[in-house]
Amino acid sequence: MAPPIPHRPEIAPDAPSAARKPVDPRSTRQIFTAGLIQAAPLMLVIVPFAMLFGVVGSDAGLSLAQIMGFSTLVLAGASQFTAVQLINDNVPLVLIFISALAVNLRMAMYSASLVPWYGQAGLRDRALMSFLLVDQTYVLGLAFSEANPDTTLRQRLAYFHGTALPICLGWVVFTYVGVAVGNLIPESWPLDFALPITFLAMIAPMLRTSAHRLAALTAVVVALLLVWMPSGLGLLIASGAGMAVGAWVETRAERSHAVRSEAGT
Amino acid sequence: MSDATIWFVIIVLGIGTFLIRFSFLGALGNRPLPPVVLRLLRYTPVAVLPALVAPLVVWPQATGGETDPARLSAAIVTVLVGVVARSMMAAIAAGAITLVGMLQFLG
Numbered sequence: 001m002a003p004p005i006p007h008r009p010e011i012a013p014d015a016p017s018a019a020r021k022p023v024d025p026r027s028t029r030q031i032f033t034a035g036l037i038q039a040a041p042l043m044l045v046i047v048p049f050a051m052l053f054g055v056v057g058s059d060a061g062l063s064l065a066q067i068m069g070f071s072t073l074v075l076a077g078a079s080q081f082t083a084v085q086l087i088n089d090n091v092p093l094v095l096i097f098i099s100a101l102a103v104n105l106r107m108a109m110y111s112a113s114l115v116p117w118y119g120q121a122g123l124r125d126r127a128l129m130s131f132l133l134v135d136q137t138y139v140l141g142l143a144f145s146e147a148n149p150d151t152t153l154r155q156r157l158a159y160f161h162g163t164a165l166p167i168c169l170g171w172v173v174f175t176y177v178g179v180a181v182g183n184l185i186p187e188s189w190p191l192d193f194a195l196p197i198t199f200l201a202m203i204a205p206m207l208r209t210s211a212h213r214l215a216a217l218t219a220v221v222v223a224l225l226l227v228w229m230p231s232g233l234g235l236l237i238a239s240g241a242g243m244a245v246g247a248w249v250e251t252r253a254e255r256s257h258a259v260r261s262e263a264g265t
Numbered sequence: 266m267s268d269a270t271i272w273f274v275i276i277v278l279g280i281g282t283f284l285i286r287f288s289f290l291g292a293l294g295n296r297p298l299p300p301v302v303l304r305l306l307r308y309t310p311v312a313v314l315p316a317l318v319a320p321l322v323v324w325p326q327a328t329g330g331e332t333d334p335a336r337l338s339a340a341i342v343t344v345l346v347g348v349v350a351r352s353m354m355a356a357i358a359a360g361a362i363t364l365v366g367m368l369q370f371l372g
Contacts, residue, residue: 038353041353041354041357044357044361062271063268066268066271066272066275069272069275069279070275070278073275073276073278073279074275074278074279074282075282076282079278079282083274083278087266087271087274090266093270093273093274096274097274097277097278097281100278101278101281101282101285104281104282104285104286105285106313106317107282107285107286108285108286108288108289109309109313110286110309110310110313111285111286111287111288111289111290111291112288112289112290112293112306112309113306113307113309113310114289114290115289115290115293115294115298115306116298116303116306118290119290119293119294119295119296120294120295123291123294126287126290126291126294127287127291129290130283130286130287130290130291131283131286131287133286135314135317138310139310139314142309142310143310190327190335190336190364190365190368192325192326192327193321193325193327193336193339193364195318195321196318196321196322196336196340196343197339197340197343197356197357197360197361197364198357199314199317199318200314200315200318200322200340200343200344200347200356200360201343201347201353201354201356201357201360202310202314202353203310203311203314203315203344203347204343204344204345204346204347204348204353204356205347205348205350205351205352205353205356206310206311207311207344207347207348211308212308212311213311215308215311215312216311216312216315217315218312219311219312219313219315219316219319220315220316220319222316223315223316223317223319223320224319224320224323227320227324235313235316235317238312238316238319239309239312239313239316240312241312242308242311242312242313242315242316243305243306243308243309243312244305245308246305246307246308246311246312247301247304247305247307247308250304250307251304
C-alpha cells in the first residue's frame, strides 16, 4: 500500500471536502466588509482608468449611454479600450469582436480556477459572480478562499461580493465622472503604472512556495518572449507554461518528500 | 459607425465576455475535477497576472516602450515587499513610493 501523502501546509489546500466542517466564526456581513476594505486600495487603478475610459469614449464620439453601456455590460477595462479604439478606426465588426474578446480569454482560466471554491453555488450565484469577475475580484476572492479554507460557501460569496462592490461599481461610477467632468487627474502623474503595481501587489503575497514562484517566473519569461503575438494569445501560452511548471514543481516536491518519509528521515 | 452598430458591438461584447467568464463556472458547477487539473489550476493567478503585466513593466507605454529604471525598480520593490510582508497594502505603498521617488530623483 502506498504511504499516505504527508500533510504539506505550505501548499494551497484543495477545495474543502464535505468532511471538513467550516469553522470560521465571522458573520457574512463581517466578511463582506472585510472584502470591501481589502479591495479599497485597488481603487488606485480603477478610478483613473475608469475616468480615462469616459474621456476616450467621449473623444471617440460615443454617447453617454453608450459609454455607460460599455462599462456596465462589458465591465472589462482592457477590452473596452480595445473596442473603442477599433470603433474609432472603423475596423470591420468581426475584427472588433475577435480583438476585444481575445483580451478577455484569460477570464476563462479564472472561471475554471474558481470552480473548486464556488462550484457548489447555485446557478444564479455562479452567473452573478461571473458577471462581476474581473482581475481584482478574481485574485482577492481566490486568495481569501485559499487563506480561509474553513469558510462556508456563503462566506466566500460574501467576500467576493464585498470586493466587487467598490471595484465594479467604482468602474461604472468613475466612467460617468470621466464623461461628465473629464479626467481629474493631472497628466504628469505616472498612473500608467498603477495597473502593474496593483497587480503585482495582489500576486506577490501569493508567492508562498517555490512552485508558485517558478510558475510566476516562467510565465513572465514566456510572456516577454511572445510579446510579438496578437493580443491575448501570447498571454494564454505564457500562463499555460507557468501553470504547468508550477504543477510540475509541486509534483516533484511531493515525490521527494514522500521518498524521504519512506526512508525514515 | 452608426449608433445602432455601436450598440450592437456593446451587446455582443457584453454577452461574449459574460460567456467567457461563465464558461467553466457555469458548465462544471459542482462536478469534481481530476487532481491533475486541480493542481494546474492552483497556479492560475500567479501565472496569468505576472504574464499580463510583464511587458508593461519592461516596455512601458509611457516611455514609448523604452525600459525605464524608475518603473522597473518600482515593480521589483512591489514584488519583494509583497513576498516578504505578505501584504498587498504594503506592496502597493512601497511600489508607489519607489516610483514617485525614483521619477523625482532621476527626473
